[in-house]
Amino acid sequence: MITTIIVIAVVAVLVLWVISVQRKLVSAEEIVKNAMSQIGVQQSSRWDALTGLVELLKSYNEHEYNTLRDVIAARSNIGSNSSAAEAQAQEDLITKVMSRISVVAEQYPNIKADTMYVNTMNSVNTYENQVRMSRMTYNDSVTRYNRMIRQIPDSIVASIFRFTEKDYLKEVAAKADMPSLKI
Numbered sequence: 037m038i039t040t041i042i043v044i045a046v047v048a049v050l051v052l053w054v055i056s057v058q059r060k061l062v063s064a065e066e067i068v069k070n071a072m073s074q075i076g077v078q079q080s081s082r083w084d085a086l087t088g089l090v091e092l093l094k095s096y097n098e099h100e101y102n103t104l105r106d107v108i109a110a111r112s113n114i115g116s117n118s119s120a121a122e123a124q125a126q127e128d129l130i131t132k133v134m135s136r137i138s139v140v141a142e143q144y145p146n147i148k149a150d151t152m153y154v155n156t157m158n159s160v161n162t163y164e165n166q167v168r169m170s171r172m173t174y175n176d177s178v179t180r181y182n183r184m185i186r187q188i189p190d191s192i193v194a195s196i197f198r199f200t201e202k203d204y205l206k207e208v209a210a211k212a213d214m215p216s217l218k219i
Contacts, residue, residue: 054193054196057189057190057193057194058193058197060184060190061181061184061185061190061193061194061197061199064177064181064184065181067177067180067181068174068178068181068202069116069117070116070177071170071173071174071176071177071178072114072115072116072117072118072120072174073114073115073116074170074174075123075167075171076113076114076116076118076123077170078163078166078167078170079114079123079126079127079130079167080113080114081159081163081166082130082160082164082167083108083111083130085156085159085160085163086130086133086134086137087108088152088156089137089153089156089157089160090104090105090108090137092147092150092156093137093140096140096144096146096147097140097143097144100136100140103136104136104137107129107132107133107136108133110129111126111129112125112126114126119203120202120203120204120205120206121203124205124206127167134160174205175204175205178202178204179204181202182202185199185200185201186201
């Protein structure tokens, strides 16, 4: 009788522990998803600002306007279920558009004097900083999550419920060489 009670108590403790760990892992995974979603929100804001800049370029250079409009049309939304690679692909597109805008602004100095250009570039720079912060938050969240699913004993529960490691967002080496868009 006592043996049965001890076995039931041990099983109950194990079940409660598994439930507790599973809930902790789900919570950590949701934090990672939220962080990725925040990156998407900030990227969307930057896309909106860049679209405004492209519209401004229309009056200066029709060819560049059409090219940039086509690049912007290729964008996709980043959400909570997006991968680090998808977020990086969007960053690469944004970098491409920003570089092209910078080249056009150098060719047409009147653009840099335009109030809309100045205000929009200030917004783009603000969103860029917010994306940087969101990327850091995402990578910090991924670190905590990956640590949880790899450390014993939580790794046992993680493997049972098929929690997998998340990828980190990589720093873009080209951004260090990118010309400043500040006026």
